[in-house]
Amino acid sequence: MRKKQIVHDKIKIAIIGYGGMARWHHMHMMLSGKISVIGAYDIDKNASDAARIRGLKVYAAAEELLADKEVEAVLIATPNDVHEYYTVLAANAKKHIICEKPAALGSESLARMIKAANDNGVFFIVHQNRRWDKDYRLMMRLAAEPGLGRVYRVQSNVSSSHGLPGSWRKVKAKGGGMLWDWGVHLIDQMLEYDRSKVVAVTCRADYVYGFDVDDGIEMFLDFESGLTAHIVIDTNNFLKERRWRVFGENGTGMVEGWHTCGKLIMVKERLDKKNKGITAGNGFTKTMANRSRSTIKRIRIPRSKAQAKTPSFYEGFYNTLRKGEPQLISNESVMRCMKVMEAGFQSIEQKAVIRTNI
Numbered sequence: 001m002r003k004k005q006i007v008h009d010k011i012k013i014a015i016i017g018y019g020g021m022a023r024w025h026h027m028h029m030m031l032s033g034k035i036s037v038i039g040a041y042d043i044d045k046n047a048s049d050a051a052r053i054r055g056l057k058v059y060a061a062a063e064e065l066l067a068d069k070e071v072e073a074v075l076i077a078t079p080n081d082v083h084e085y086y087t088v089l090a091a092n093a094k095k096h097i098i099c100e101k102p103a104a105l106g107s108e109s110l111a112r113m114i115k116a117a118n119d120n121g122v123f124f125i126v127h128q129n130r131r132w133d134k135d136y137r138l139m140m141r142l143a144a145e146p147g148l149g150r151v152y153r154v155q156s157n158v159s160s161s162h163g164l165p166g167s168w169r170k171v172k173a174k175g176g177g178m179l180w181d182w183g184v185h186l187i188d189q190m191l192e193y194d195r196s197k198v199v200a201v202t203c204r205a206d207y208v209y210g211f212d213v214d215d216g217i218e219m220f221l222d223f224e225s226g227l228t229a230h231i232v233i234d235t236n237n238f239l240k241e242r243r244w245r246v247f248g249e250n251g252t253g254m255v256e257g258w259h260t261c262g263k264l265i266m267v268k269e270r271l272d273k274k275n276k277g278i279t280a281g282n283g284f285t286k287t288m289a290n291r292s293r294s295t296i297k298r299i300r301i302p303r304s305k306a307q308a309k310t311p312s313f314y315e316g317f318y319n320t321l322r323k324g325e326p327q328l329i330s331n332e333s334v335m336r337c338m339k340v341m342e343a344g345f346q347s348i349e350q351k352a353v354i355r356t357n358i
C-alpha cells in the first residue's frame with residue numbers, strides 16, 4: 001500500500017528584531033511544523049550574527065527583507081515604539097504580519113496599523129499569547145464552579161523582585177514600563193474573561209527604580225456585569241504572591257502559581273455558631289476570627305481541569321492564512337485592550353477614576 005503523502009504548505013516568515021522573544025518564536029515556529037523561519041533583520045550586529053549562526057538569511061535593511069518574494073509574512077519583535085513603523089511598511093509590501101504585544105503605544109497608532117493591513121489585504125495578528133496560559137484557564141474553571149455563586153472580584157497578580165529588564169523597557173519613549181509590558185497581558189485576560197463593558201478604570205503606578213516608566217502598577221477595572229478585576233504587577237516585591245484569587249459569594253478560590261493546581265474553599269454553613277471571637281492586637285473581634293472547619297469545604301481542582309485545549313498560536317495563524325479561518329486573536333479585542341491601557345495611563349496621570357465605556 002502506498003503511504004499517503006503529507007504536503008506541508010508552510011508559511012515562510014522573516015523576523016524583524018531578532019532579540020529574546022524573536023528567538024523564542026523562531027524555535028516554536030519551527031517546532032509547530034506550520035511555519036518556516038527563513039530570515040531576519042536587526043539593527044544590532046550581535047543579534048544579526050545570532051540569526052546567521054542559527055541558519056537564517058540576514059538582511060541589511062528591512063526594505064531588503066520586505067522586497068524578498070520568498071517572504072510571505074513577517075514577525076515584528078522589536079521594542080514597542082517601532083511596531084507601527086514596521087507594520088505599515090510590511091503591510092504596504094503585501095506581507096502578512098504577526099506583531100508582538102503591546103501592538104502599539106496608543107489606540108490611534110493601532111488604528112493606523114489595522115487600516116494599513118486592511119487597505120493592503122493582509123492579515124495583522126497580535127501575539128496575545130497569554131490567553132491560553134494554564135493558570136488563567138484554571139482560574140476560569142474555578143470561577144465557573146457552581147457552588148461559588150456570583151463572582152464579584154478577581155485578583156490577578158504577577159510579582160517579582162528582579163526590577164525592569166533590559167535597556168529599552170526602562171525608557172518611556174520606547175514603550176517601556178510594566179503597564180505596557182505585563183499590563184497588556186493581564187488586562188487582555190480579564191477582558192476575555194468578562195466580555196461586558198469596562199465602565200471605570202483606576203490605576204496607580206510605582207517608580208521605585210527611578211526611571212521615567214512605571215516598574216509596578218495596581219489597577220482596578222469595573223465591569224458592567226458587576227465584576228471588579230484587581231490587577232497587580234510588581235518588580236520590587238520579595239514576597240511570593242498568589243497568581244489568582246477568585247472571590248465568589250459563597251467561597252474563595254485561588255491558583256497559587258503558573259504551574260499549580262487550583263483550590264476552592266466554599267461555605268457549608270454560613271453561620272459559624274462556634275465562633276466565640278478572638279483577641280486580635282489590642283481588641284476583640286468575631287468578624288476576623290478563623291472559621292470552624294466544619295462550616296467550610298475544600299476542593300482541589302487539578303491542572304488537567306484547566307479549560308479546553310486550543311490550537312497553538314502558530315496553528316491559528318496558519319489556519320487563517322491557508323484555510324481562511326477567523327483570526328485567533330481579533331483586532332477588535334486588541335483595540336479594546338489598548339483603550340483600557342490608555343485609560344490606565346490617564347488614571348495614573350490624573351490620580352483619578354476614569355469613567356469608560358469600553
Ligand SMILES: NC(=O)c1ccc[n+]([C@@H]2O[C@H](COP(=O)([O-])OP(=O)(O)OC[C@H]3O[C@@H](n4cnc5c(N)ncnc54)[C@H](O)[C@@H]3O)[C@@H](O)[C@H]2O)c1
Nearest residue numbers: 017018019020021022042043044047077078079080100101
Ligand atoms: N508575548 C510575549 O510573551 C512576549 C515576551 C517578551 C517580549 N515580548 C515583546 O517582544 C518584543 C521584543 O521584546 P524582547 O524582549 O525580545 O526585546 P529584546 O531587546 O530582547 O529584542 C529586541 C530586538 O530588536 C532589535 N531592534 C531594536 N530596534 C530595532 C529597529 N528599529 N529595527 C530592527 N530591530 C530593532 C534589538 O537590537 C533587539 O535585538 C516587545 O514588543 C516585547 O513586548 C512579548
